[in-house]
Amino acid sequence: MTFPKLVxxxxxxxxxxxxxxxxxxxxxxxxxxxxxxxxxxxxxAVFKAMLIDPFTSYFSFSEILLKAGPLLLIAQxxxxxxxxxxxxxxxxxxxxxxxxxASAIPVYMxxxxxxxxxxxxxxxGMLGGLAWASITAFWRVRLNANEILVSLMLSxxxxxxxxxxxxxxWKDPMGFNFPQSVMFQYDALLPILLPGTRVxxxxxxxxxxxxxxxxxxxxxxxxxxxxVGGLAPNAARYAGFSQSGAIWLSLLIGGAAAGLxxxxxxxxxxxxxxxxxxxxxxxxxxxVAYLGGLxxxxxxxxxxxxxxxxxxxxxxxxxxxxxxxxxxVFQGSLLLAYLIAATFVRRxxxxxxxARA
Amino acid sequence: MAQPLLSLRGVTKRYGPVHAxxxxxxxxxxxxxxxxxxxNGAGKSTLMKLIYGVETPDEGTIEWRGEPTxxxxxxxARRLGIGMVFQHFxxxxxxxxxxxxxxxxxxxxxxxxxxxxxxxxxxxLEVDPLxxxxxxxxxxxxxxxxxxxxxxxxxxxxxxxxxxxxxxxSVDLLFDxxxxxxxxxxxxxxxxxxxxxxxxxxxxxxxxxxxxxxxNVVPRDFDAHTLATMMIGRDMPHLSATEPVxxxxxxxEILGLSLASDDPFGVSLKDISLHVREGEILxxxxxxxxxxxxxxxxxSGETPLPKAMRDGISMLGQKAGALNPARRRELGFAFxxxxxxxxxxxxxxxxxxxxxxxxxRRGMVQSGMIRRGRAETFAEDCIAxxxxxxxxxxxxxxxxxxxxxxxxIIGRELMLEPKLxxxxxxxxxVDIGAATAIRKRLIELRSAGCAILVISEExxxxxxxxxYMQVLSEGRLSARFKTSETAPEDIGRAMIDxxxxxx
Numbered sequence: 001m002t003f004p005k006l007v008x009x010x011x012x013x014x015x016x017x018x019x020x021x022x023x024x025x026x027x028x029x030x031x032x033x034x035x036x037x038x039x040x041x042x043x044x045a046v047f048k049a050m051l052i053d054p055f056t057s058y059f060s061f062s063e064i065l066l067k068a069g070p071l072l073l074i075a076q077x078x079x080x081x082x083x084x085x086x087x088x089x090x091x092x093x094x095x096x097x098x099x100x101x102a103s104a105i106p107v108y109m110x111x112x113x114x115x116x117x118x119x120x121x122x123x124x125g126m127l128g129g130l131a132w133a134s135i136t137a138f139w140r141v142r143l144n145a146n147e148i149l150v151s152l153m154l155s156x157x158x159x160x161x162x163x164x165x166x167x168x169x170w171k172d173p174m175g176f177n178f179p180q181s182v183m184f185q186y187d188a189l190l191p192i193l194l195p196g197t198r199v200x201x202x203x204x205x206x207x208x209x210x211x212x213x214x215x216x217x218x219x220x221x222x223x224x225x226x227x228v229g230g231l232a233p234n235a236a237r238y239a240g241f242s243q244s245g246a247i248w249l250s251l252l253i254g255g256a257a258a259g260l261x262x263x264x265x266x267x268x269x270x271x272x273x274x275x276x277x278x279x280x281x282x283x284x285x286x287x288v289a290y291l292g293g294l295x296x297x298x299x300x301x302x303x304x305x306x307x308x309x310x311x312x313x314x315x316x317x318x319x320x321x322x323x324x325x326x327x328x329v330f331q332g333s334l335l336l337a338y339l340i341a342a343t344f345v346r347r348x349x350x351x352x353x354x355a356r357a
Numbered sequence: 358m359a360q361p362l363l364s365l366r367g368v369t370k371r372y373g374p375v376h377a378x379x380x381x382x383x384x385x386x387x388x389x390x391x392x393x394x395x396x397n398g399a400g401k402s403t404l405m406k407l408i409y410g411v412e413t414p415d416e417g418t419i420e421w422r423g424e425p426t427x428x429x430x431x432x433x434a435r436r437l438g439i440g441m442v443f444q445h446f447x448x449x450x451x452x453x454x455x456x457x458x459x460x461x462x463x464x465x466x467x468x469x470x471x472x473x474x475x476x477x478x479x480x481x482l483e484v485d486p487l488x489x490x491x492x493x494x495x496x497x498x499x500x501x502x503x504x505x506x507x508x509x510x511x512x513x514x515x516x517x518x519x520x521x522x523x524x525x526x527s528v529d530l531l532f533d534x535x536x537x538x539x540x541x542x543x544x545x546x547x548x549x550x551x552x553x554x555x556x557x558x559x560x561x562x563x564x565x566x567x568x569x570x571x572x573n574v575v576p577r578d579f580d581a582h583t584l585a586t587m588m589i590g591r592d593m594p595h596l597s598a599t600e601p602v603x604x605x606x607x608x609x610e611i612l613g614l615s616l617a618s619d620d621p622f623g624v625s626l627k628d629i630s631l632h633v634r635e636g637e638i639l640x641x642x643x644x645x646x647x648x649x650x651x652x653x654x655x656x657s658g659e660t661p662l663p664k665a666m667r668d669g670i671s672m673l674g675q676k677a678g679a680l681n682p683a684r685r686r687e688l689g690f691a692f693x694x695x696x697x698x699x700x701x702x703x704x705x706x707x708x709x710x711x712x713x714x715x716x717x718r719r720g721m722v723q724s725g726m727i728r729r730g731r732a733e734t735f736a737e738d739c740i741a742x743x744x745x746x747x748x749x750x751x752x753x754x755x756x757x758x759x760x761x762x763x764x765x766i767i768g769r770e771l772m773l774e775p776k777l778x779x780x781x782x783x784x785x786x787v788d789i790g791a792a793t794a795i796r797k798r799l800i801e802l803r804s805a806g807c808a809i810l811v812i813s814e815e816x817x818x819x820x821x822x823x824x825y826m827q828v829l830s831e832g833r834l835s836a837r838f839k840t841s842e843t844a845p846e847d848i849g850r851a852m853i854d855x856x857x858x859x860x
Contacts, residue, residue, distance in 0.1 A: 012705070012753075219729075221722045224713060227706075234700040237659045238692070239714045240683025346705075 004349040017345045021291055021302065024338035031337075032330045036322065045320040050312030053319075060311055062197035066269060067307035069199075070095070070261035072206040074285035075303055076213040077257025079294040081250030083217070084226035085233075088251055090136065090151025091258040092282025093158035094129035098259025099266045100162060101128025103273040106188040107170050107181050117187040122205075122263045129259015130252050132158060137251040141244040147251065159278060166275060181273035190268045202264035207300075209257060214296040226250060258282060284310075287335045293342070306331075360423050362387045362512055362544050363408065368417035370403050377403035378568045381417070385513065385561075390535060390545045392555040392576060394588050395565035396760070396788030401548050404565070405515055408546070409441045410434040422512075435461075440506025441515040446498050450491035454484055454501050462508045469508070476507050480534045495644050496527040503534065514538065515546045520554055523644070532558050550588075550789050552581035566590050589790040605635035606674070608777040608808035609656070614669035616655060616662070624648040624832045626655065631827060631834060633777070633808040638799065640823030640840070641812040642848050645782075648832040649812050650695065653781045656810070657692045658682040673777055686715060691775035693767050695782045695812075697759060701766040704755030708747065708765060709736045711754050716769055735772065743768030744794070760787040767795055771802070778802065779810045784818060796822055816845055828852055 029051075033043040054060050074091050081088045088094075102125035105117060135154060139145040166179040175182070190200035216223045229236040229246040236243065265277050288306045292299030313327035361384040370378045378400045385391050395401045406412040408419070410428035418425050421437055428434050431441075448457050455470045462469060473486040482500040490498060499519065506514055516535075520528045535545055535558060549555055555562060556576045564572040564587050572587050579587075610632040617625045626648055633639045643649065654660040655670065658681050662670070667678025673688040682692070694700045702711045712735045713721055721731045736750035743764045747757055754762060767783065783799075784792035799822060803809050812829070813819050819826055820840060828835040828851040835851045 215726075219726050221713075221717065221725055221727055224710070224727060228703050228714065231705050232699045232703040234696065235703045235714060238657065238682060238694055238700050240658065240681045240686065242681070 004351045006343070006347045007350045009346055009348055012345050013348075016341075017293060020293070020341040020345060021298070021305075021338060024291070024334060024341045025305070027337040027341075028330060028334040031333060032326070035329065036326065039323075039326070041320055041322055041326075046316045046322055049316040049318075049320045049322075050309065053315050054308050054311040059197065060315075062194055062199050064304065064307045064311050065194070065199045065203055066197070067310050068303045069203045069206045069268075070265055070281045071285050071288050071306055072300065072303035073202075073209055073261040073264070074254075074258045074282060075288035075292065075299045076206075076209050076296060077254040078285055079289040079292065079296070079299055080213065080216065080223070080226065081254045082230075082289055083294050084230040084246050084250045086140075086230075086247050086250035087148045088133065088136065088151050088254040089148050089286065090133070090153075090155045090158075090282070091254060091285055092278060092280065093151070093155030094132045094255040094258035095262035095265070095282045096155070096158040096162050096278050097132040098125035098129040098262025099273060099277050100158075100165065100262075101125055101259070102263030103170070103181055103184075103266050106184040107273070110182055110185060113185070113187050115187065117185075118190055118267050121188060121267050122260060125263020125267075126256045126260045129255040129257070129262060131255070132259070133251040133255025134248075137248045140247050140251075147247070151251075155282065162273075162275060162278070166273065170273065172272075179275055183272050184267065188267060189271060190264060198269045200264070200268045202261075202268055205260070205264070209260075210296050210300055213299075217296055222249065258285075284331065287331060290335060290342075291338050309334075359386060361385055361420075362422060364420040364423075365404075365408075366418050366420070368404075368407060368414045368419065370400075370407060370412060370414050376568045378407070378414075381565070381568070381570055383563055383570070385544050385546060387512075387544055388539050388542045389561050390539050390547055390559045392559040392562035393546060393548045393565065394550070394552075394555060394562050394584065396550075396589055396790055399565040399588075399788070400568040401565055402517070403568075405441070405517060405546070405548065408434070408513075409439060409515060435509060435511075438510065438512035439515065440509065440511035440513070442499065442502045442506060442517065442519060444517040444519075446502055448490045448498055448501060451489065453487050453489050454493075454504075455486040457490060457501060458486075458505050458508060461505060472508060473504055476504050480507065480537050481530060482507075482534055495646055496523050496530070499523070499531070507538075511543060513544045513546065515548075517548045518550075519547070520549065520551060528554070552576075552584050552789075555584070556581060564588055585789055589788070605806065607632045607634050608674075609633045609670075609672045609779075609810060611656075611670050612668075614655065614662075614666055616651065616660070616666060618651060624651055626651055627832045629655075629834045631810075631837075633810050635776075635808050636803055636806045637825065638803050638809040638811060638823040640819035640826045641810070641829050641834070642816060642819050642826055643814070643829035643852055645814055647830050649781065649829060651832070652829065653692075653695060653779070653812060656779055657694070658685045686773070687718070689774075689776035691715070691770040691773045691778050693763075693770050693778075693780040693783055695785070697762045697766060698755060702754035702762060705753060707736075707753055708740065708745075708750045708757075709733050711765075712736045712739065712769060714769075716773060719773070735769075739765060739768040739772060742772075744791070760791055763787050764791055764795070767798075771798065775807060777808045777810075781812045782814065783811060784813070784815065792818070816848060819848075820845065 033047065036043045036046050054064055074095065078088055078091055102121035104124060105121050132154060136147050136151040139150055140147045166181065170181050172180055172182045190202055193199045193201050193203055225241040226246050226249065228239065229241055229243060261281065266273050270277055284306055288302045289299060292302035309331065316322040317324060317327065363385040365381055365383040368378055368381045369376065381404060393401050393404065403412065407414050410430045410433050413429065419428060420426065455466055455473060458469055458473060459466060470486040477483045482504050484497050484500045519531060523531060539545060547559055559576050562574050562576040563570055566588065576584060612630050614629045615627050624647060629652065631639065655662065662678050668676065670678050672685065672690060675688060677685055698704045709732050712732050713727065716735055719735065721728055733750055740747060740750060745765045746761050757765065784795055796818065799809055811819065811822060823840050826838045826840055826843065826848060828848055830852055838847065
């Protein structure tokens with residue numbers, strides 16, 4: 001028996017690059033429908049709840065946009081690092097720190113008013129995420145500590161910091177002992193973009209960040225240096241591009257973007273600092289970044305897809321009685337299917353001759 | 358006429374639009390030492406891959422002992438009795454000779470060990486079966502590769518540029534082995550571009566040009582110049598005679614530099630001293646693996662020096678010990694590295710983007726943004742001026758053949774108009790036509806006042822190029838030889854002397 005061989009292509013295949021996410025979605029959808037049938041849930045009902053319903057009403061579509069914002073922001077930041085092979089897995093922690101730092105203003109100045117408040121909160125959030133990511137960068141550059149582990153562990157630390165603040169100094173004194181901060185004043189909330197929905201101007205920010213990411217990746221010299229460092233570290237060394245500079249830049253961009261997303265979350269739909277702000281956006285954004293082929297435009301699409309799956313998953317849990325674990329399985333299998341499909345961008349299967357005849 | 362052992366008819370292999378081989382006919386007779394001659398990119402390697410089952414032909418037939426055969430994989434090739442010794446050895450350095458052999462050859466270790474010794478005696482391939490490979494010299498490693506092929510009693514042995522890694526004295530030993538094998542009826546396919554070697558050992562030669570067979574000759578009947586003309590399809594470019602140039606300032610000086618290697622299989626540099634002046638070429642001779650890579654990384658700045666050693670190197674009138682490669686380039690330094698894919702270029706990026714790698718200072722970046730137009734013009738000029746054969750500047754570097762990629766890299770570095778140029782193995786694997794063109798340009802550049810340092814394994818090349826030579830052996834650099842007053846034997850002796858202990 002002869003097996004086909006995986007052979008490197010002459011050059012990356014553009015058609016496969018574009019087709020890969022769709023093929024991955026199809027494979028993940030089909031295999032999960034089988035799973036749903038196996039656990040006794042009507043696959044067609046799930047399919048309708050997950051993939052059709054989110055697009056049928058103005059409100060549920062606006063919820064997709066709301067979810068897509070933070071995913072888009074975080075994923076754009078992460079993708080820049082991933083292209084440079086700097087694996088910041090701790091965006092969740094940087095997101096939480098962004099939320100905490102942004103909340104400091106309304107927590108300590110609950111009476112303050114003025115148009116400066118929400119923009120300042122966003123800046124604080126960015127700085128918070130950036131500072132949290134810089135811990136990882138520092139140890140990676142200084143001691144070559146693996147950034148995957150350090151950033152991931154720091155995420156758990158960030159959650160404990162959030163717990164401490166909400167159970168201690170930042171707990172709302174009038175909040176019936178619930179672990180949450182005060183409700184933010186009006187000026188500490190982001191302006192609403194689409195009337196009648198929760199979609200705020202952070203979506204515009206996310207789109208601007210996407211545009212900036214595109215210029216950074218495609219046109220800037222700094223982006224080029226990161227790309228070379230990711231593809232061929234020896235070539236980067238030969239050219240004299242600093243490796244520690246690449247690590248710092250990658251992590252700081254990723255941390256700032258995640259921190260901004262965290263700030264926009266507390267200043268947006270949530271309106272206060274709560275434990276539940278950590279819903280796994282930072283981890284889902286990793287899937288979004290890869291699903292988008294680490295390309296700014298691809299990520300634009302993949303973040304909306306992932307947001308739709310979130311809303312669809314919520315729908316399916318409610319209307320088709322799908323357990324939440326099944327929604328997570330779907331996300332996981334989607335990433336897995338994509339990584340398999342993406343293999344074929346630079347490689348192809350070749351059957352040994354004779355076996356084909 | 359006897360039946361050929363291996364017979365190819367009309368074999369064609371395409372990679373996209375490129376015909377690597379088209380309609381190749383080849384007959385290898387039993388016991389022949391058969392040369393495959395050709396420029397780089399002529400399709401020699403592809404042809405060998407087809408015979409060894411690494412690739413399968415798109416068209417044509419392969420007959421093995423008169424039977425049409427599909428060679429679908431190297432395992433099938435080995436079963437048929439085809440062995441191959443690659444240019445880059447496929448041995449595990451941390452394992453012993455016997456362990457390496459046992460990875461491919463079935464059998465008990467004790468029996469294998471005995472057979473290694475026995476084969477070694479029979480064919481002049483003595484090597485200690487229990488030695489660890491990392492402790493062996495390059496010549497010994499090649500013997501291990503050959504023995505590993507001989508263990509399965511091959512009918513055909515393919516050797517890809519086997520002499521390129523050997524010091525001159527070891528080449529004779531190898532040839533003795535090959536003659537003994539041939540006398541036993543083993544056929545040998547010998548890939549090389551060293552014409553004198555082919556004339557001295559090969560009984561047949563098939564010449565490839567542009568993927569097609571352009572001649573089948575008995576190499577002894579022709580002189581090297583005629584063979585070269587057949588191979589490149591035009592007259593050989595001539596080198597301008599090396600005339601002495603009035604030498605100027607020291608552009609590179611290294612004084613008493615020692616550096617311990619971090620890598621357990623690396624070579625530590627010991628008390629290295631050298632200098633290169635304006636208008637002279639200094640050649641560093643020696644067999645690879647004697648500290649060439651380490652020395653190159655120190656000169657280029659890729660290896661940062663410890664503080665205590667930083668005063669040991671100065672270039673272009675400045676202390677350079679603390680400067681990274683980019684800062685050294687700003688001074689007027691250019692460097693052609695040994696590894697073309699992954700160091701000299703990024704394989705996944707286009708030639709345009711690979712131009713930016715070292716030439717970005719030439720107006721390709723403005724306020725942090727890349728000016729694509731400038732980079733494209735640069736890449737197009739580089740391709741045109743250096744006869745780089747490629748579909749165009751948007752082709753990925755990884756799709757170019759080794760020789761063409763090297764032309765691109767050397768072209769790119771020369772376009773930086775360096776005052777100090779450093780090349781590591783500049784013509785390694787590059788065909789004779791392109792290699793001569795490269796050497797010619799280097800001599801012109803030197804005569805124009807550039808200081809040039811060349812590390813090369815090819816003694817002939819260094820004798821052609823350099824004004825002065827030094828030999829690098831086990832991390833030590835010999836005294837300076839004046840090329841015009843030195844014979845190849847002196848250099849060969851300097852190589853052997855220093856490595857006597859290990860070899």
